[in-house]
Each structure stands twice: as structure tokens, then as C-alpha cells.
Amino acid sequence: MKKSLGRRLFLGCNFVFLALLSCLCLMPIIHILAISFSSGTAASAGKVVLWPVEFTPAAYQNVFGKPEYLRAFWVTIQRVVLGTAISMFLTILTAYPLSKESSQFGMRTFYAWIFVFTILFNGGLIPWYMTVKAVGLIDTIWALVLPGAVQVFNIILLLNFYRNLPKELEESSKIDGAGHFTTLWRIYAPLSLPALVTTGLFTIVWHWNSWFDGMILMNHPDGYPLQTFLQSIIIKMDLRFLKSQDIELMQKLSDRTSKAAQIFVAAFPILVIYPVLQRFFIKGIVMGSVKE
């Protein structure tokens, strides 16, 4: 079958446009990578664009020799693993009953609205902090994990997915003697794998990228997750009131190659996870959104 000229022209333009767009997204990462492998002088003179100038892996030796960096990395891994596990567990548990009809679950609409309500209104920063403090989570890993454990957006995604599963499945498992618990864990959960991976990925990325909660809720830098730690090294100093005793500090902060290396190492795991989970990702969103 021959494609018409217009069609081919469209495909060509489309291809070029999308290629440019993805280059645009890729460029900053490559730039950071190039800086991290360049010498300090070349980086601060702005000579580095997309290829390292005066190649040296010194910045990476520096990064992996830094106990604070590795410690922060470990905190982040902890929070991602714990946070994703807890969050997924709660998401499944919440989405299942809410996916039932009102005839099966009388108060369904009421509960659903309570969850929707939290998306529309939130208490704000100070009440959030005071609550976490009053519950006694401050300065523990749980402060990073529990406050965001119920992700309503993910629940809605999963809930819609469950609704689209054929009712016959539930009925047949009931006939075989399964209760709700069995139906959920043996039938619904395995079937919803694409949706679970999708929401799981959202949660992982969310946990990986959060920095503000670490800064506010941790009372000691030892408890900082990676992004909070990174934020503390890449911020700019206010030089207007620089005291003479801060000079050495300033020299250290202007070290662009080391910063670039730390940023790149921090972004790397997510860069690797994405392509691996991507096939579920696309399928998951589409399946969750289409109605019968």
C-alpha cells in the first residue's frame, strides 16, 4: 500500500518534530554529564557544552568518597522501598472496596467523597507540620513515608481499573467460595499488574524527588534524603554580605563539576527504572481510563 504524499510529509515532519523535542529533553542531562567529566577550569569558563573538555573522572571519585552523599543515598533508598510498599498496599486496599457498586457497599459515595475532598482542599504547610510533630514522627524515617502514604490520585486510577474488570470474574470466584480478601489478592491484584506498576512508578518517582519534607521534618542532616542533601549543595550563596571567613566555603561551592556529578548520580537510578517499566506504564494508563 502506497502512502500519499501528504501522509508521508506529515510523518516526516512529525518525526523531525518529535526528534527535536526529545533532543531538547536530553540536552540538559548530556550537558550535566559533560560538565561532570570535565576539569574545573573548563567548566567554570563555560567551555563545556555537550562533550567533556579536559576529561577527568575526579568529580566521581570525589562523590563516591563522600560519606554524607552515600548516607543520603541510603536514606532515599529506604524511603523509596518502605514508602512504595506501604503506599501500594494501602492503595490496593482502598481502591478495591471503592470500586464496588453502591448496592454492594452502602456508604461508598460517602467514602469516595472523603478521599476526593483531600485532593481539593488541604490543610496547608503549618497544620501539616504540626500534625506530623504531634504524632511524634519528626526526625524518623516514618515522617518521610507515612504522611504521603495514601495517594488519592493513584487510588482513583486503580479504582477505575478494577471497575473495568469483567464482573463475571468476581462472581465466579464467589461461586468457588472465595471471600473479598481472596478475590482481591488472587484475582484482582494479579490482573491489575499494569496499573499497579504504573502507580508504583509514580510513587517511586515521587519519593525519589521529594526534598522539602526532608528539610522540614528532619532534625539532623544525617536523616536527609538525597534530594534534600543535593539541594543544600547546589543552592547559591548570597554574596552581598559574604564575610571574610566564608571565602573558603565559597570556593568549595563554586565547584561545578562535583555538583554536576552528584546530580547525575542522583538522577541515574530513575533513568534506568523508567525504560524497564515503560511497557507497563503506557498500557496501564490506557487500560485504566477506557470504559466498557
Place this chain on the structure above:
Amino acid sequence: MHKVRKMGLILTLILSLGMTACSTKTAETKQPAENAAAEKPEVSKDQGVLEISTVRAQDPYLKFDEGESFDKNAVYDAYEKDIGVKITNQWVVDGTVDGPQFQEKLKMAITTNDIPDFFPATPAQVQQLIEADMIQDLSGVYDQYASDETKEFMQKDGGLQMKSGTFDGKLMAIPQTGNPFAPQLVWIRSDWMKKLNLPEPKTMQDLMNIMEAFATKDPGGTGKSYGIALNKKLDEGALGLVGFMNGYHAYLNQWMDDGKGGLMNSDIQPEMKEALRGLQDMFKKGMIDPEFAVKDMQKESELIFSNKIGVLYGAEWTPAHLAQAAVKDGKVVQDWSVYRLPSIDSTEASTQIELGTGSYYVVSKKAKHPEALIKLLNQWIATDNHPTPEQKVYEYGKDLKEKGNNYWLLNPVMAFNLSSNNGEVLPKAIETKDASLAVTKDQKTRYERAMKYVNGEDISMWWEYLISGPNGAVSNIPYLKEHNLFHQNKFYGAPTPTMVEKREILNRKRDEIFMKIIMNQVSIDEFDKFVAEWKKLGGDDITKEVNDWYAKSK
């Protein structure tokens, strides 16, 4: 089927266990704190140990000795042993006290009324804390507990900094004192001046000639060069515009004598218009990077580092910034020299300075032992200025010797010399290689660093030589002091109500108009329109409030 149900139950159990685990943990940690608070008065009577809590920022430059931490270290132990003050940290963050981490967390602590016994606050926070009635009057404890040495030390600038912590006659905040005499200077590539055979700049016209020659003759051989490096922040410490304006006797963001016994704002004076006119002319001649308005200091500096610009204004620490490219592979590849601000006319240029402190120690109303703060201050001043051999622990930690760990950063209360004689001492000491001339801690470190450069041991210490060496930055300060060429901001009170409300808008407006004028997008006469608008938009109200304050504080 049963297996699955069990698994679910186990998971739920783990979850709830986790929750209880963390709640018991905090309960445990809370308990001793409450006990300690309850027992404190008795303890202090028996053993004379005062307990005081604070919040800290962990400087990236601080390196702990093996087995020590912010909560348990040689410096805190020394305070407890020597003066009976036990310091506890309510929380510690990464970064510096000015950094967003510390400020965000402190803001949260103030809002939720969860402040420690004492902590460093900004002037605006001091004002807020007084209004909320959260901090206590320190006049009494200061009079009673401050040593004679401390009292003298804190008054060395004539009492301005202490006065800035006094509200309605009450000492509410103790300034973290500092040396206000930090001049702006002009930095020029001396190797280029030699190459093009240019004389040293004595007047603004000389400097203009140098900048024009640098821009047109391209001594760096890069094909495109400019006369001067500016960046998007007009008041940046280096690559800013303040020094240039001072050369025109214009001052940025200051309050100065209006000649009638009151104060007026410096941004709207006719001198400012002339300074902007000068910049506009330079822009027309292509001497200014047309993209400077969107570049920050580091970005614009790339042009300096890549041999495209050879003139900038900056504070005395500028060489530490320039060193990124000036020294390469143990050789100085960009040579700089420094000069006092050249003036547009026959009157010498004054360099504008501020109060010298921006941070204040305040004590919570709930604190039981406000005198502990004063004791800490006494001890810091004594050990920082004339330490006995054992007192070196406050500077270096338990090994009592320098090893680059920066233990002095652990001191919770600091006050720095209100006037420094580095300018008199260091250039002479370095020139004659006489180590005995350097007396204070600061002078000794600087001397040692500069000597490493002089002796060829470490060429990267070039920056310290350019700061402290003969003809270096600080060598200009005695002359400036002698001829009274420091223009100090006359307003040092807390921000006034209209300032809090309008200052941001007015400054943004100012920066926008100034940028447009410099970049020749609007005519210089826009400046007059800006002045009228500035007054209308709240400038007049601010001026009135500042003058009320001035009348009261005189």
C-alpha cells in the same frame, strides 16, 4: 487461600508494628527532655551547670573528629567544663544560617511557637518575635554577666551595632558583630594593561579608557570582548554595579543625610542619573555584554574566565572567585591588580558600607537561663582573641592544632572584630616575611596562606596574596579610613511597616528601570519618571517612617 489471608494479616501487623515502633521511639526521646526541663533548676543549684538549647546549621566546611558529632564534640564539652553551660541542639540542618534550609525550618519553629532557648535571627525576625512577645529583654543579664572585656569589645564601632539590637531602650537582641569596613574596589587584568601599555587608573576617565581599550583592542585574542563585567543583580558583591555608582557619588539602596538633618533615599538622587547615563554610553559603545541582564554572577564570570573581560568591580574577596581560572596547573595565567574606586570628578569616591551585622542572638521568653547566652559570648570573645594553649580547643577541637577541620564553626555564639587592622598589618608582614606581625587568628591564617604563594609551595594561594599582600585589596583600607571614604548607611533599624509591604515592589521597579536605561531601551529621562513614581508608590511614606526612626534614635 488461607496462605493469602495470613499474608495480608502479617502485612497489616508489620504496618501497625512499624507505627507503634516509631511512636514509642519518640516517646522515649521526649521523656528525658521533659525530665531535664523539670529538674534543671535543682541541677543548676547543685552543680552550677546551666542547660540551654539552640538550633544550628552544619557548615559543609566543618569536619568532625572521629567519634564526635554536632551533639557531642570537644567544643560543646569545653563550654560545659569551663563555664558550666551545657548546650543542646533542638535541631541541626545542613548549610549555613543564611541558607534556605535553616531559614525554612526556623520560620516553621517560630510559627508553631516551638523555638529553642536562644538562636540567631534576622532583623525582620527580631521585629516579628518582639511583636509576638516571644523573646525576652536581655538588658539586665547583659549588665550583670557580660565581662568588662565583652562590654568594651561590643562597643568598638561606637555602639551602632549594639544599638541596632536595642528596641525602646531594651536590649532585645545581641548582634553577631562584624567588621563593617568592606570596600568595593576595581579589579583590572594587569597583564592586559601591560600588553596595551595603559597607565594605572587614577580617574574615572582613565578607567573608561582602559575599558574601551580592552573592549576594542581585544587583548585576550578571543574575537569578541567587552569592557566591564556586570550581572543581573545590581548589588552583587562582585560583578555588581555598586562600586561604579560610588565613583559617581551615587549610592545604591542606602539612607543618607539630606542636608537638613533628616535622611533621604540614595536611589533617587541626581547622582544616580549620571551614573546610569555613564553606563548607557558604555553600552552604546559596545563595552557591556548585552546579555548581562539575564546572567547571574557565575554565568557572566564565564566571560572573565575565558579572557573576554578584564575589568570588574568587587569586594575584597573577589580574588577567591577569580582564582577559578586565574591559576592553572600551578601557574598564574590571568594576572589581576586592584585599585581604589576612581572618581568622576575631583572629589575622591567613597565606598558604600552597611552596618556590619545582619544576624542577632535572641533568647526565648521560656528560657530559664538567659545568662547562659552572655556567658557563651564572654567565653567566645576571650578564647577567640587571646586563647591560652588549652583554650585552643575552641578553635581546633581536642587535638589543639590546625588540621583544616574548622572546629571554630561549632561555637554557638560568635562575635567578630568590629574593626580590623588587617590592612595595616598584613601587607607589611607579607612583604617583609615577618610572621610576628600577624597577631589575630584571621591574620595568622591569611599570612600563612599568602606565604605559601610567595614561597612557591602552593601557587593556588595566589588569591590570598592578592587580597592580603602588598598592593592587595586590604592594603587600600587604611587610606580609605584615614580619608574618611566610607559611606555608611544611616538607617540600621528594623524594616518599617511600609518597607515590609512595598520595598520588594519598589526595588523590582528600580532594577527594571535601571536595566532598561543601561541597555539603552529607554531614554535616560525615564529616570525622572521613576523618581516620581517611586515617591508615589510608597517611597514618600517610607522616607517619613525612616525619618521618624532617625529622630528617635539620635
